Every structure is written in C-alpha cells, then in structure tokens.
Amino acid sequence: MKIVVLLSVTTIFIVSCLATLAYASDxxxxxxxxxxxxxxxxxxxxxxxxxxxxxxxxxxxxxxxxxxxxxxxxxxxxxxxxxxxxxxxxxxxxxxxxxxxxxxxxxxxxxxxxxxxxxxxxxxxxxxxxxxxxxxxxxxxxxxxxxxxxxxxxxxxxxxxxxxxxxxxxxxxxxxxxxxxxxxxxxxxxxxxxxxxGSDPQINPAVLTKAFQVEKNVIDYLQAQFWTNID
Structure with a gap:
C-alpha cells in the first residue's frame, strides 16, 4: 500500500513539474x-x-x-x-x-x-x-x-x-x-x-583546437580578434 501511495505521489510531482516547465516564462x-x-x-x-x-x-x-x-x-x-x-x-x-x-x-x-x-x-x-x-x-x-x-x-x-x-x-x-x-x-x-x-579569461586554446578541429594558430588568430590583454 505504501509503495502505491509513494508511486502516486511521485507521479503527481512529476506531472506538476512538467506542467510548470511547459508554462515557464517570465x-x-x-x-x-x-x-x-x-x-x-x-x-x-x-x-x-x-x-x-x-x-x-x-x-x-x-x-x-x-x-x-x-x-x-x-x-x-x-x-x-x-x-x-x-x-x-x-x-x-x-x-x-x-x-x-x-x-x-x-x-x-x-x-x-x-x-x-x-x-x-x-x-x-x-x-x-x-x-x-x-x-x-x-x-x-x-x-x-x-x-x-x-x-x-x-x-x-x-x-x-x-x-x-x-x-x-x-x-x-x-x-x-x-x-x-x-x-x-x-x-x-x-x-x-x-x-x-573573446571570453574573460580566455578559453584554453587546447579546448578550442579540439572542438573546431583546427590548428592552434587559427585559434590564436581568432582569439586575437576579440581579446585585449589589460595590464
């Protein structure tokens, strides 16, 4: 009986969450x-x-x-x-x-x-x-x-x-x-x-070279277009 009640409560909770997400907005x-x-x-x-x-x-x-x-x-x-x-x-x-x-x-x-x-x-x-x-x-x-x-x-x-x-x-x-x-x-x-x-700090070029499947010099060039080092 407890299992049935628990399942019922869980089902109601999940349905409620899904309904909330479906109508989520400002x-x-x-x-x-x-x-x-x-x-x-x-x-x-x-x-x-x-x-x-x-x-x-x-x-x-x-x-x-x-x-x-x-x-x-x-x-x-x-x-x-x-x-x-x-x-x-x-x-x-x-x-x-x-x-x-x-x-x-x-x-x-x-x-x-x-x-x-x-x-x-x-x-x-x-x-x-x-x-x-x-x-x-x-x-x-x-x-x-x-x-x-x-x-x-x-x-x-x-x-x-x-x-x-x-x-x-x-x-x-x-x-x-x-x-x-x-x-x-x-x-x-x-x-x-x-x-x-152009993130601050920069994303590690090793991440971007692997993600975009290009050489590091390409990533260095692209980061230079958006990135300025400020001392």
Missing amino acids: PSPLQDFCVAVKDADAAVFVNGKVCKNPNMVVAEDFFFPGLNKPGNTSNPVGSRVTPVNVNQIPGLNTLGISAVRIDYAPNGLNPPHTHPRATEILVVMEGTLYVGFVTSNPADPALKNKLFTKYLYPGDVFVFPEGLIHFQFNVGKTNAVAFAGLSSQNPGVITVANAVF
Whole structure:
C-alpha cells in the first residue's frame, strides 16, 4: 500500500513539474505593475527586478524615446541593435516582453547569437535581409543540426524560436532596418563568436583546437580578434 501511495505521489510531482516547465516564462505580475528599481539601488537581488514604490511611479517609467533614430553601424559587423528591455523601460518588469531596433549597413550582419530567455519575432521595415536559425542537436547523432533560412523584404515577418542560434544579414545595396519583439523583459543575448573567442579569461586554446578541429594558430588568430590583454 505504501509503495502505491509513494508511486502516486511521485507521479503527481512529476506531472506538476512538467506542467510548470511547459508554462515557464517570465514572472507574471500580481499587481497592476512592478516598475523596476535600478540594480545599483536595490538592496537585494531577486529573479528579475525589485519593485519601485507604486506611489513613486511616474509615466516616464513606461516610456522610451528614440526608436525612430538609426543606430550607428560603424563597427566590424556593420549592424547596431538598439534594445528596449527592462533596463531601458523599468515598467516592463514582470510583463514578459521587450523590443529592439536593428540597423544594418550594406553587407551588415547581426552575427549568430541566441536569446536564452526569449522567442523573437522580426519585422523588416527597409532593405533585404537573409535570415536563419539552426535547430538544437538532433537525438540521432548521425543527423546534422538543421538550418532554416529565408530572404525577407519590407513587411515580411520571421520568427526565431527561443534559445536557438540565429542571424540576420543585409544582402541588399542599401541600409536595412528591422524591429523585433521578444518574449522576455530581459531576453539576454549570447553572441557565439564573442563568447567562444573573446571570453574573460580566455578559453584554453587546447579546448578550442579540439572542438573546431583546427590548428592552434587559427585559434590564436581568432582569439586575437576579440581579446585585449589589460595590464
């Protein structure tokens, strides 16, 4: 009898955990709003942001100006992301949503990256973009990660599933502009090349030579593109 009860309790626990994971997302608000306090002003650390006193909240806590202004694309990749997340709009705290503007010079690239906490929906406003994402490792080791790509034009919409590596590349001869919504107040971003070759401290080259199956001089070159020694 005890075994049956234990199995029943265990089954209920597992089902409950699976249901929780299935609906996992940013924390839902339990009041009208929870305007974020700046991390530097918070006395404690929580999963998200500490709430500002509701009596001190003002309209500016829900406002961000300037997404009509182009970002500066004068950088090695030729793109600029202007984020509008909880760090720019404190009122986004607990609301589970944010946005970005992305500007691309001709041949500009938003490099392969991932948002560990958010699905992204991208809308092209100007230009022509070649976009894509790669699936996670397949269960069958004989298979390869699958690539989904599409050419996008003004008015086109494309979705990048949560956590998957994706990119956008301006294949046109003019500047391109896109806006995106993300299903997290703070989606996070991991740019693959920067994380692998520009970490602090550096990843041991022996790890990377084996992982990428190349000679050490190639790894040394790639790390030099992202790494600066500071004395």
